[in-house]
Amino acid sequence: MKVPSLQQTLPDWRTAAAVALAVTAFANAALYIAHAGNPFVTSDGWYFVDAFLQKYYNGGVSLLDLYMKRPGGDHAQPIHKLLLLWNAETFDLDFVIEAYLGLGFAAVTWLLMLQIARQDRPEAGGATWSWLLAMVTAAASLVSLNGGMAFNWSLVTLGYLGPLALVATAMAVWQAVMFRQWLPLLLLAPFVAFTLDNLAVISSISIALCLALLASKHREASRKSIALALAVVVGTVIAYRMASSYYLHAGMPEEPATHALAVLAGFGWERLLQMLLSLAALSVADRATLQQNLPWFDERVHALIGLLVIAAHLWFWWRVLRDRWNRTVFVAAALMLFAYGGMAGIVLVRVPLFGPDYVFQQRYLMTYQLCIVALALLAAGSDWSRWRRPQRWSVALGLALLLAMQYPLSQATWKAAPYVRAYANNQGREIILLGVNPAAKLASCVPMLVICQAPREEQMRSITLLRDHHLNAFSEQLLARYSMQPLAAPPGPMELVSPP
Numbered sequence: 023m024k025v026p027s028l029q030q031t032l033p034d035w036r037t038a039a040a041v042a043l044a045v046t047a048f049a050n051a052a053l054y055i056a057h058a059g060n061p062f063v064t065s066d067g068w069y070f071v072d073a074f075l076q077k078y079y080n081g082g083v084s085l086l087d088l089y090m091k092r093p094g095g096d097h098a099q100p101i102h103k104l105l106l107l108w109n110a111e112t113f114d115l116d117f118v119i120e121a122y123l124g125l126g127f128a129a130v131t132w133l134l135m136l137q138i139a140r141q142d143r144p145e146a147g148g149a150t151w152s153w154l155l156a157m158v159t160a161a162a163s164l165v166s167l168n169g170g171m172a173f174n175w176s177l178v179t180l181g182y183l184g185p186l187a188l189v190a191t192a193m194a195v196w197q198a199v200m201f202r203q204w205l206p207l208l209l210l211a212p213f214v215a216f217t218l219d220n221l222a223v224i225s226s227i228s229i230a231l232c233l234a235l236l237a238s239k240h241r242e243a244s245r246k247s248i249a250l251a252l253a254v255v256v257g258t259v260i261a262y263r264m265a266s267s268y269y270l271h272a273g274m275p276e277e278p279a280t281h282a283l284a285v286l287a288g289f290g291w292e293r294l295l296q297m298l299l300s301l302a303a304l305s306v307a308d309r310a311t312l313q314q315n316l317p318w319f320d321e322r323v324h325a326l327i328g329l330l331v332i333a334a335h336l337w338f339w340w341r342v343l344r345d346r347w348n349r350t351v352f353v354a355a356a357l358m359l360f361a362y363g364g365m366a367g368i369v370l371v372r373v374p375l376f377g378p379d380y381v382f383q384q385r386y387l388m389t390y391q392l393c394i395v396a397l398a399l400l401a402a403g404s405d406w407s408r409w410r411r412p413q414r415w416s417v418a419l420g421l422a423l424l425l426a427m428q429y430p431l432s433q434a435t436w437k438a439a440p441y442v443r444a445y446a447n448n449q450g451r452e453i454i455l456l457g458v459n460p461a462a463k464l465a466s467c468v469p470m471l472v473i474c475q476a477p478r479e480e481q482m483r484s485i486t487l488l489r490d491h492h493l494n495a496f497s498e499q500l501l502a503r504y505s506m507q508p509l510a511a512p513p514g515p516m517e518l519v520s521p522p
Contacts, residue, residue: 036150037140043154044132044161050432051125051165051173058174058439059118060446061504062453063494066177067117068473071484074103075110079491083107089270091219095371098219098270102180114497115488117176118504124179125165131186132161135353135395138193139402142348149406152418156402159421163394167432169308171384174442178385184221184364185357185392187214188228192356195229195255196349199236199247207254215258216265224363225356226259232356240347285374297378299328301365305390306331306424307431309382315434331393334420338397341404350403354396361392394424445470451509453485453495455517460485465517 063071073090077083088100105120113119136157143153164185172178191214194207215222230252237248286294300309303324312319335358342355368389372380398421406414449468456462456473460482467474473481489496501507 034140036143036154037136040136040140040154040157040161043158044136047158047162047165047428048125048129048132050167051128052122054167054170054436054439055118055121055125055173055179058170058442058446059121059176060174060442060449061116061118061494061500062446062450063115063473063488064117064175064177064449064470065472068476068484070103070106071487072476072480074106075493076483076487078107078110079487086270089266091271091274093274093276095367097221098266101183101217102177105180110491110493114500115493116497116500116503117494120176121173121179124176124182125173127180127182127186128165131182131189132164134186134189134193135160135350135399135402138353139350139399142350142403152406152414153402155418155421155425156398159425160395160398160402162425162428163391163398166387166391166428167435168306168391169311169384169387170435170438170442172388174446175385178388181388184218184225185360185395187218187221188225188357188360189353190214191225191255192229192232192353193349195233195251196352198251198254199233199243200349202247207251211254212258212261215262219262219266220367221364222259222262224360224367226255228356228359228363229255231359232352235342235355236347236352282370282374286369289373289378293378296325297369297373297381299325299332300378301328301381301390302331302335302393303328304382304387305393307427308384308387310384311431311434315430334397335393337417338400341400345404348403351400354399354403357392357399358396361389361396364389364392398424447506447509450495450501450506453488454510455513456481456485457489457496458513460489 069092074083074087077087083103088103089098091098105123106115109115109117109119139153139157167173172181191207191210194210197203198207214225218225233248233252233255236243237245289297303309306327307324309324312324316323338358342351345351365386368381368386401417401421406417409417445468449471452464452467452471452474455464461478464474473484476484488494492498494500495509498507498510501510
C-alpha cells in the first residue's frame with residue numbers, strides 16, 4: 023500500500039465543498055449552545071463541586087483526586103477534571119464554555135474522518151457527489167440536533183472526546199500496521215488508556231476486533247505488525263486497569279456482570295427486543311421529538327425506523343466483510359464497534375437499575391448516532407462503481423433521507439430552546455437564592471438542581487464554595503456574559519419559605 027501523495031494530502035475543491043456544507047451543521051449546533059446552553063452547575067456537576075473543587079480550593083488536589091470516581095459504573099475523568107479547573111480559573115465555572123469545547127472535539131473528529139476519506143478517495147473510486155453526500159451526512163449526524171441535551175448539558179457534550187480518541191487511535195493503528203509509522207500509536211495509546219477509563223476499554227476492544235478482521239482480509243498487513251499493534255493497544259489498557267485496581271481505585275467494589283444479565287433476563291425477551299428496536303430507531307430520531315411534532319406518530323412508526331436501521335447495519339457488516347479495506351473502512355468499522363460498546367454499557371449498567379425505557383434518555387443519543395456516522399463513513403470510503411445500480415441508489419437514498427431529516431429534527435429542538443433557556447434561568451436563580459442562606463430551603467427546586475436533595479451539610483459546603491469564590495451563578499462576569507444580571511435580584515418574600 024502506498025503512502026498518500028502530496029496531492030492527496032493537500033486540500034482540493036471536493037474537500038472545500040464538504041467543509042463548506044458541513045459548517046452549516048456545526049454552526050447550527052454552536053448557535054444552539056449560544057442560545058440554549060446551560061452555564062450553571064447541573065446534576066452530576068454538583069458531585070465534582072463537592073468532591074473535587076472543594077479540595078482544589080482548600081488545600082490542593084493530588085493524582086488520586088484527578089482519577090476519583092463513584093462506585094457503580096462511574097468513569098474516572100481526569101481530562102474533564104483538568105478542564106473543570108481551567109474553567110473555574112478562567113471563566114468562573116461557566117459550563118457553556120465546556121459545551122463549546124465538546125463541539126470542538128466533534129469538529130476535530132469529523133476533520134480527521136474527512137482527511138482519511140479524502141486521501142482514500144482515489145483508491146476507492148466512485149463519483150464525487152456520492153462522496154460528498156456521505157461526508158456531509160456524517161457531519162450532520164455527528165452533531166445532529168436530534169435532541170438538545172447533547173448541547174445544552176456540557177457534561178454530555180464533552181462526551182465527544184470518546185469518538186475523537188477512537189478515531190485518532192484507529193488512524194494511528196492503521197499507520198503503524200500498514201506504513202510502519204509507530205510513533206503516533208506509541209504516544210496516543212497510553213494517553214487514551216490512562217485518561218478515558220472505561221471508554222478506553224471499549225476503544226481497545228473495538229480496534230482489536232478490527233485488527234483480527236484485517237489480518238484475515240489484507241495480505242499487505244504484516245501479521246507481526248498486527249500482533250505488535252494489538253499488544254500496544256490492549257497492553258496499555260491492561261496496564262491502566264492494573265493501576266486502577268491496585269492504586270487509583272483500590273478497594274472500590276464492582277458490580278458483577280452476571281447480576282446485570284440476570285436482571286436483564288427478568289425483563290423478558292419481548293421487552294428486550296423492543297428495546298433493541300428502540301436503540302436502532304433512536305440513532306436516527308428521538309421518540310419524544312417525533313411524538314411532539316407528528317400527530318400521526320405511534321410506536322409502530324418508531325419500530326419501522328428501527329427495522330430499517332437494523333437492515334442498514336446488516337448491509338454495513340456485509341460490505342465490511344466482503345470489500346477490500348482502506349483506512350476509512352477500518353476506522354468506520356472500529357467506530358461502529360465503539361458505538362455498540364457504548365450502547366452495551368448503557369444496557370448493562372443503567373437498564374438493570376432503571377428499566378428498558380431508560381435508553382430513551384436524551385443524554386445517550388450522541389452514542390447512538392455514532393452508528394449513523396459509521397455508516398456514512400463506510401459509504402465515503404467505498405467504491406460505489408463496483409456496486410450494482412439498485413444498491414447504489416438505495417445507499418444514496420438512505421443517506422439523502424438521513425440528511426433531509428436533520429432539518430425537521432433541528433427545527434423541533436430549536437422550538438423547545440426558549441423553554442430550555444427559561445429552565446436554566448430558574449436554575450441559576452435558585453442557586454443564587456441558596457447563596458443568601460446556604461442552609462435555607464427553597465420554595466421550589468428544578469430537578470436538575472440536585473443539590474437541593476443533597477444532605478444539608480453538603481449543600482452548605484457546595485453553595486458556600488461557589489459563593490465565596492465568585493463561581494458559576496455567583497460570578498458577575500458570567501451573568502453579564504449572558505445578560506442574566508436580573509437573576510441576582512434580592513429574594514422575594516415567597517422564594518425562601520422555610521428555615522432548614
